[in-house]
Amino acid sequence: MTGESVDGPIGELPELLRRVHMVGIGGAGMSGLARILLARGGQVSGSDAKNSRGILALRTRGARIQVGHDPSALDQLPGGPSVVVTTHAAIPKTNPELVAARSRGIPVLLRPRILADLMAGYRTLLVAGTHGKTSTTSIAVVALQHCGVDPSFAVGGELNESGTNAHHGSGGIFVAEADESDGSLLEYTPDVVVVTNIEVDHLDHFGTREAYVDVFDEFAERISPGGHLIVCLDDEGSAALAGRCADRLAERGVSVFGYGAGRYAHLAPAAKQVATMISWSARGSGGVARVRFDAPIADPSVERTMLLTVPGEHMALNAIGAVVACVCAGGALAGVIDGVEAFGGVHRRFEFRGRTGDVDVFDDYAHHPTEVRAVLTAARLAVESAATTDVETTGPGRVIAVFQPHLFSRTRDFAEDFAAALDLADQVVVADVYGAREEPIPGISGASIADRVTRPVIFQPDLSALARTVASVAGPGDLVLTLGAGDITMQGPEILEALRDRGAANHTNHAVTAVADPDEADRAETPGSQP
Template sequence: MQMPRETGPIHIMGIGGIGMSAIADILHAKGYTVQGSDQKESANVRRLRAKGLRVFVGHDPINLVGARYVVISTAIRKENAELQAARAKGLPIIRRAEMLAELMRLYSTVSVTGTHGKTTTTSLIAHIFTAAGVDPTVITGGIINDWGSNARLGNGPWMIVEADESDGTFIKLPSQIGVVTNIDPEHLDYFKTVDNMHREFEAFLRNIPFYGLAVACTDDPVVAQMLERLELRRDGRRLLTYGTSQGADLVLATARVEGHKTFFDAELGHAVRGGARALKGWMVPVPGQHNALNALAAIAAASEAGIPDETIKRALAEFSGVKRRFQLAGTWNGIAVYDDYGHHPVEIAAVLKAARNGARGRVFAVVEPHRYTRVRDLFQDFAQCFKDADGVIVAPLYSAGEPPIDGVNSKTLAEAIRAAGVPIVETV
């Protein structure tokens, strides 16, 4: 049974967020009446309005007039006046993951989670499935350049979803194919401890059904140790591993960056659908070994869905990228300027390594630190992650609504980066 189309207006609080806007997009495309509110105007708000959705700027109880259900994310605080009014009216309050899970129940599903690489990997899988004529429905955490959107309603049987781990609700998503890219300390404001975070990822893998497939990168030591503990294969569960180690089912044999492209070879083992084989001379038009690994995860998922190698290879080579994922923003006096959303030290280090490998000259980084709690919890990692840069400019810290923390600011971070050996470090 699915949610009836005649369901009254679904009101989405925080509708301008990257995840919530995608859910709104799909619900609207499937024929549901959708409205919402957000704190501010944004490109996502304008995009949804252009499609006919009613979107209010600012949270106010009056926005709820006519609403039948209210969808919220963890970004909506319990003291929010609009949320309090919804509860006073007795309106059903639905968590973001619960609504996403309702949509996913209608499809065979691929879910991609992990601390880094989720958006690119999800987008690669979505692009391959689309190029293969599978016509998937897609919800991802970034704007896919080909579509100008983070969501797509298809007519095929598959749904490709980026499973955001930030609030632990990703374990509620029904996943036929579940991909784990890596696991690093993150979102500790929610998880409280690293052990709690690891338990949630273990639950995600355990929840993949007996007829499904787990895909995981064993280059990540936390993932590798987790797989040893879970012993999925002992219990007859299907698992594909990928990485640079010869013990993986999909081995990244070589990878080299030329400009904005990464060329790679891979060896696929017998466990991969289609049997053991070598992939020679493949290319993905995003730089960095980490993106070659993302491509391997996409190859594993696409092979499982029965998509032939030649289609996968062609689709990877034609991938147009994701907005703000090492995206070429332009050039100035012969200097290439790239934009990347990465805000975790591991992501920053990977982007700078890719830039260093593809650069003909010096590499300078401009960083806007994101969240006081993240910078506090990972301060030493932030200090060390800029070593591939010749210089760093540190912008004022973006709070994302968090209160300031003593001693955590752009000045103290700049001092730590300078102490780590970066020759030029400035604040603005």
């Protein structure tokens, strides 16, 4: 199958986007947008609550950025901004810069609207779903790059290959995440869409499960005529989406393809399963997937073994979805698979942070029960695989989950589900809730989850004592995994230091290997920074 793509550079920025001020410019989504605007010749100013490595990088590219929020930030560009960009999630409407912009008659738009404008003229490949968006999008980017395509992209995490979350490419394909959290994915009119899964989330915005699911139906209806909807048939929600939409989409020439083992294929009889995962097994720190590709992705059908560097069956499904999407966007199957096998991961997605010599420390962004369950399953397979390959190990070590709940509303709504997911670990340490944009809810805390965990559990509300708590329960061969979307990401180096101190106190000689990261806090969702 060969897709049509747009060749050559995209034209000049529209007038509205030539002078842009960004409130919360240091966050992952906003900083990526700024990178693309600057690369396309735009003038960019911004503000954020704190300095960061990302802000320093944007300044070197010409952005004018003020730390702290004040109306004077609007005056950094000569003539002032033509538009002010913000984000629904992290920036309140009462922000002084937003208030000043409205009083001056400057348009205030949300990030997705600007991203949609930047994608105009490209063939667009968007990844949607409750979980797996960043990983699947990142895999697709690397796969297309290995096919000789230079796609533009905007991703929610930094690719290990390039160290960046966004890029203005020379080719005619734009790859991005379509975030459903506030319904803003309806700004886009995509050509190729992957839906990894649909499971109720963001009830603070949607209110009901039905409203959350409906936004995916509306998004599917926005796919361009002749485009492609690609769904995971191992997920009930995404398969049901295909079942509801396939006939209507077919009337507009939109193909509906499925991938996975096909557990829920019966919910989408009109979806053509073009990639079937025959088997998957863990291998070392990654995995091996045997996949059959069928027409029109491969004609005649072909079976391929994909060697993945990232762990977990969920990541294998993400990789297969990315393969199908890239072929639909114009990539050659063989080259796409080569790129997928070369994919080196994304920051904060089962990211190795260091080792004391006998304890490994990883970090992951998982902040929904399903994500926690998937990454703990991958962690379990990792320690079991290590035990079979390490002759000095008498048996598999333990998985120690260090979880920081994200948002009071999510903690309230999913406390039972979080506890059930955390029960997959051998030892659990729960921190207090990272509230981000929310005010506390009476009676809701990390204890709401810890009290429901049936495995050995410690509730540690004092973040400054968390690392010592973890070190006190970790032993040889254990895998420690910090989990959450907040500032739990900064605990990896602290845990490694506490483990080293414990070893010194015990008169042992543990060699400490740490993966340097000068700015872990950049990846925490903080008020004033778009996640």
